[in-house]
Amino acid sequence: MNKNNDAAEFDYVIVGAGSAGCVLANRLSADGKYSVLLLEAGPKDTNIWIHVPLGYGKLFKEKSVNWMYQTEPEPGLNGRQVFQPRGKVLGGSSSINGLLYVRGQHEDYDRWRQRGNAGWGYDDVLPYFRKAEDQQRGGDKYHGAGGPLPVSDWRHHDPLSEAFVHAAAEVGIPTNPDFNGATQEGAGFFQTTTRRGRRASTARSYLRPALTRSNLHVETSALAQRVLFDGKRASGVAYRQNGQLRTAKARKEVLVSSGAYNSPQLLQLSGVGPADLLKQHGIEVVLDAPGVGNDLQDHMQVRIVTRCAQTVTLNDVINHPVRRVMAGLRYAALRKGPLTIAAGTSGAFFKTSPRLASPDIQIHFLPFSTDKMGEKLHPFSGFTASVCQLRPESRGSLKIRSADPSVPPEIRINYLATEIDRRAFIDGIRILRKILAAPALKSYSVGEVDPGAKVVSDDDLLDFCRRTGSTVYHPTSTCRIGNDALAVVDQRLKVRGVEGLRVVDASVMPDLMSGNTNAPTIMIAEKASDMILEDAR
Template sequence: MNNNNHGASPNDVAEFDYVIVGAGSAGCVLANRLSADGKHSVLLLEAGPKDSNIWIHIPLGYGKLFKEKSVNWMYQTEPEPGLNGRQVFQPRGKVLGGSSSINGLLYVRGQHEDYDRWRQRGNAGWGYDDVLPYFKKAENQQRGADKYHGADGPLPVSDWRHHDPLSEAFVHAAAEAGIPTNPDFNGATQEGAGFFQTTTRRGRRASTARSYLRPALARGNLSVETSALAQRIVFDGRRASAVEYKQNGQLRSAKARREVLVSSGAYNSPQLLQLSGVGPADLLKQHGIDVVLDAPGVGNDLQDHLQVRIVTRCRHPVTLNDVVNNPLRRIWAGVHYAALRRGPLTIAAGTSGAFFKTSPRLATPDIQIHFIPFSTDKMGENLHPFSGFSASVCQLRPESRGSLRIRSADPSVPPEIRINYLATETDQRAFIDGIRILRKILAAPALKDYCAEEVYPGAKTVSDEDVLAFCRSTGSTVYHPTSTCRMGNDPTAVVDQRLKVRGIEGLRVVDASIMPDLMSGNTNAPTIMIAEKASDMILEDAR
């Protein structure tokens, strides 16, 4: 199935300048930018379907897509030792737009210092001053352009379209607890409390499929194939020459005259490299895969953000729980959204929030708070029957690292994911202190009138040991896996600073897996920036 019926279909010519594997947050950006001047033929392969599910386009719809197999890989970690042996659910987008079609929509770039740290680790060209132009190039900022923001890019970034007294009270309460108000987490500094901006336009989700891919679909030099699961990269010696993929039960092949670009995300990119013979030699031999390059770093250094949520019972019926549990209010919310694209259905996975330091010794914030005016036992499940709201603590720079390993030479078998949450004392301490500070905010005068009681962990959870035990028994992912094809110059780095796979020709990885370490914030905006920067490098090398 050729999505746009333009250009060569793999049945006939099956030869392109660039073959991109994965139409997610990064792949859609590459497809747009590499096909823009009409000089290069581009094939974009996506394992999932088109983004036609209605819930993709409604911001609050992420709750409905959480366990929707048709658009979600629905991965699980192995039992996590630091979380009492629990397996942690890992939703990832399997659809045009990838995780940008199912994520919580927050637009957060991270701290200036994150990128300067990448540069200091030997990644020339990746300091904050180097990447800021690419954030601006991508951005269509509702508030207009300034020193930190762009207004001409494809990606809409907008303020929230719903007045919520609780989310406002959180920002005031944070100020009362000593955390300054910050109107722009992506401006001069990240520290402070305020409202998150989202990747939406007029109350609709702006995934990269919508903002980057859709405008490019009419180009004759761009072909898009959905339901096309990459099986392996084919090598000619140590040069990537083609991608084999399965579509409707048929094995097909697409040759890449210039480069194969792997943009399958922090789980599927290292999986594809390993399946193709690029990875730890002993692992590949174990699964009968011919070793093209013994690259022990492929799949190493996996990092993710953990979050621990405090749920509070609310005194007043002003939460989303109250809307969802009342048939009339639920109908009103639907009508309000249909008519004006406003109201509760525009709620992202964080309305207001805060970034702060758990210790004055730290140079930058190590904790992010996501505040949301609803509550549930587990994300993607029914909201509580009572009025409730949640605030979660997320440690921004975990020390813990894990790994991703194939379990089989069969590309349809999910990989083995180990994250090692809470493996170090620093990580444990950050959560204990972060929860204490969050409780201080929740007890501040501005929220006092709303807080009836802390439902969990509850008033009895006071000592460090009890707080840590609560983290271990309830902590879950914030859905930010990175660093499995890490950029660097050391022996286990997978790609160099131009994102070329070290030791291989004609192959790059372009997605969150190349991050040298996890950023201090949500990963979607930085992934789009990485693809913008990579596009320039690829076109530069082509010239």
């Protein structure tokens, strides 16, 4: 492509083949009317661990498919830097994530609408969740069947994960068979974006079926340098591939789907962002947009590790040579067993206070334990349950450090910056401890390893959060939707103040929704596809 460096022309140029970009590529090229170029900075999704659900642990620090970002020292976490893995491969973070399919609460989307974002209420977005979905249990009022994205129940019987659900019921948290149905509250098993024990990234579920179309072009190892402008109109994208600078022109629109870190980074590199920051790096200002990179939010988690009385944990499988080989063979033959474990088997959503309208805490339960995610499992039998605050108040920022697109941006999240955030974790840990001490888990639990029985007071619990808290990998809101001065895109995801440019990914969320971000990002891209095609007509 681009022989003699002639600029190739397409109707749409999409930057980023992640959870959103692959959806756009499929939907915009479907009727054959428009030519579409999809640019991805990373490689093809050929790494074998991408396709094995438990493989996410192996991709945690795998530079070839992961941007491996770090935050700046976080004041609320004792000045620690927090590791931020992000997908750099076809499928983006949907190729390396923990596979959980969680949409959030109905109230999240109604809150977006009440903030003046018409068309983004729960009733507006539900049809797009259903359109995307191929629900293993079949379609109903809340779920779709026959869509591109497989959503499945877990293929492994695990007594520990079941015991967690029973223990939650014993302390008054009702059992909920469907976190994405009528209500989120309760305890139960997570569904995952898998089919027959294999990961269903958007590269696999959306992009692969579209690759035979002659009007869809995909370029990997293509790092966008900047969006090109003709006055105030986006006219194309400059990207670097195999050491060469190339140009792709967009007849209709440039669609930035590079995620909550790379989308604002690309806009800033292209002259759309806070004017002072751009001038500091010698970048010509196309639009002074102070909101670009503002309002960053992320979910934080704090993990409790319990020593297990029985050898039923994944630690016992992985640390035993024969059991480890048997698990591998079982997966190879049947696509079942411990290798199908996602980043949460069972879990719960509950309120830390009765005055709250909906749950503010999510628990991820895992039948294994480790000091840090992506590192070696403990030599003893252990299991983990983590507390995640669903709607943090804390907000941070993303800024370029350099005019060079290959230099990682400066990421500040400001975890635990507000009293509400700090309180939610202290109260959330106390409720989780009640669940872990309930009769259903008695026969499994030897005692708490981390933080340990001595950590009881509010101050000690908060100190534990500051020492050990880490991300749940859900950055959002750096190019958010809205009508105010700091909003970056309008309700149709068009960048305000310029023409021919949209942002479509988790960065447009006005704030964090109450759950994992992959399913909502796919929904956003489904909805955006319809709006883009409508506007083209």
